[in-house]
Amino acid sequence: MTNFFKELGKAHAKEFESTEEKSSPLSFQLEQEDFKKLEFYCEKLDINKTKFINMIIKEKLIFALAEYLDSSGKNLADLDTSNLNLHQKAYLNGKLSLASLELKESKEH
Amino acid sequence: MINRHKDLDAVIKIFLKNRNSDEENLNFRDIDELNELIEFIGLAESMHLELLMAEPNEDQIDSFNEAYTLSIDNLSSFFTMGKTANLLKESKDSKGLSVKISEFQKQILEAIASNLSISRTKLLQELVSTYLDSAYYTYLIGKHHKSQNYIDINALIRELREDAIILKSPFHVIRALFRMRDLDPMFNEEFNKEFNSIKSMENEND
Numbered sequence: 001m002t003n004f005f006k007e008l009g010k011a012h013a014k015e016f017e018s019t020e021e022k023s024s025p026l027s028f029q030l031e032q033e034d035f036k037k038l039e040f041y042c043e044k045l046d047i048n049k050t051k052f053i054n055m056i057i058k059e060k061l062i063f064a065l066a067e068y069l070d071s072s073g074k075n076l077a078d079l080d081t082s083n084l085n086l087h088q089k090a091y092l093n094g095k096l097s098l099a100s101l102e103l104k105e106s107k108e109h
Numbered sequence: 110m111i112n113r114h115k116d117l118d119a120v121i122k123i124f125l126k127n128r129n130s131d132e133e134n135l136n137f138r139d140i141d142e143l144n145e146l147i148e149f150i151g152l153a154e155s156m157h158l159e160l161l162m163a164e165p166n167e168d169q170i171d172s173f174n175e176a177y178t179l180s181i182d183n184l185s186s187f188f189t190m191g192k193t194a195n196l197l198k199e200s201k202d203s204k205g206l207s208v209k210i211s212e213f214q215k216q217i218l219e220a221i222a223s224n225l226s227i228s229r230t231k232l233l234q235e236l237v238s239t240y241l242d243s244a245y246y247t248y249l250i251g252k253h254h255k256s257q258n259y260i261d262i263n264a265l266i267r268e269l270r271e272d273a274i275i276l277k278s279p280f281h282v283i284r285a286l287f288r289m290r291d292l293d294p295m296f297n298e299e300f301n302k303e304f305n306s307i308k309s310m311e312n313e314n315d
């Protein structure tokens with residue numbers, strides 16, 4: 001038997017861990033098929049496209065970079081991070097280390 | 110850059126290792142083999158030796174082999190250029206959308222895109238289309254997860270079938286089960302069932 005309030009708390013802890021930050025619009029293109037699916041998925045999840053895409057960015061952007069580095073035979077030291085501030089560099093380093101581990105584990109399974 | 114004379118031995122050793130070969134098995138009277146070695150030395154000169162010495166991973170070996178197998182007259186670099194052009198081509202059948210992202214993430218996105226030599230919008234487009242389905246499938250797993258060891262797979266599949274009708278996508282269910290099949294043996298079982306049912310339907314149509 002699961003404890004409803006405990007589970008809800010855990011879910012909300014994960015959901016609301018992001019802090020309010022200054023944001024700005026970014027436009028991009030999606031293939032019709034993907035666009036249609038995105039609209040449908042957002043409707044099902046009852047969230048807007050911005051939230052859905054931000055969740056993917058948050059969870060997968062650095063992992064995508066780890067995949068790129070792995071398949072290109074490059075590593076963190078090969079990246080040009082001169083346009084990032086110290087905080088952003090630390091974030092990138094930390095997340096990239098975790099993503100590389102995750103990638104290594106997924107390859108082993 | 111490497112010093113050709115000083116590092117030639119090392120380069121040859123790496124070449125042999127990449128070919129899973131040894132000196133005894135090499136036959137330089139075979140002109141193709143010699144050409145291959147000359148080309149490899151050229152490659153070594155344009156790269157840092159440490160990069161070549163690094164253990165190549167499976168993806169790199171695959172793309173290296175693919176480029177060699179599918180190129181005419183061993184012009185593998187042109188094959189690679191073609192592959193890149195294909196990856197970067199813009200689809201005409203696309204729709205624009207605008208989303209709000211934090212300045213922090215925007216700058217990280219910018220830095221990553223620049224390191225990958227692609228635009229920020231291309232990076233975002235590929236990121237979303239790569240993980241769009243996985244995100245939704247994961248949501249469904251969470252939705253039908255009843256307790257630590259139990260996912261109501263029947264309810265999940267029922268929902269996927271309803272989705273498939275709305276999306277007019279007959280392969281929506283099998284695509285989802287294919288992605289989920291490693292999570293639990295029951296998903297794998299359902300995937301096999303779905304696969305066999307599609308196959309028998311195809312056979313009937315034939």
